[in-house]
Amino acid sequence: MTNELHTAIIVNPALPAGLIANTVGAIGIGIGAKRPQLGGDRLTDRHQRTIDISSNKPVPILQADAETIRNIMLKIIASGTEGIVTVPFPAFARALHNYQDYQQTFPDRDLSQETIDGLGLAGPTKLVKSLTGALKLLR
Structure with missing residues (x-):
């Protein structure tokens, strides 16, 4: 296997559709912020629309x-492991409506005891697949 960058987002399918979408979107922003090489390009069509x-x-x-999800995150x-981006979405974050509150609350939390609604990973293909290979696609 290659060390090429691989991504995956894991989400709890028991969440309502709107919360799943919010969780995936927020995690995607976190991954993109840590690994800007995953996006950021611009493309222009033949009519010069970019x-x-x-x-x-x-x-x-x-x-x-x-x-x-929590067990994968804790592992x-x-x-x-260096080189793997780990972006969790703890359930308690939903009750906090600004980042400063999340930032202030986080140090008093124990991630091993928290419900984790989603987790984003970006890292070497072999490592990410070893952590997620047994999981099914969200349908």
């Missing part, structure tokens, strides 16, 4: 229950 691209790689949206954090 757009910003969404992504230059596939972003599979996978499903898992909250416990599985990555505990391993101290």
Whole structure:
């Protein structure tokens, strides 16, 4: 396998559709901020209409229950693995409506005890697939 950059977003399928969409969108922004090489390009069509691209790689949206998502997140954090972007979406974040509140609350939280609604990963293909290979696509 290659060390090429691979991405995946895992979300809890038990969430309502709107929360799934919000979770995936927020995680996508986090991954893109840490790995701007995944997007940022601009393309121009033959009529000189230019757009910003969404992504230059596939972003599979996978499903898992909250416990599985949390366990994958904790496994990555505990391993101290360098080179993998880990973007969790803890459920408690939904009750906070500005980043400063989230930032202030976060140090008092224990991620091993929190419900994690979603998790975004970006890193070497072999590593990301080893963590997500058994998960099904969200349908």
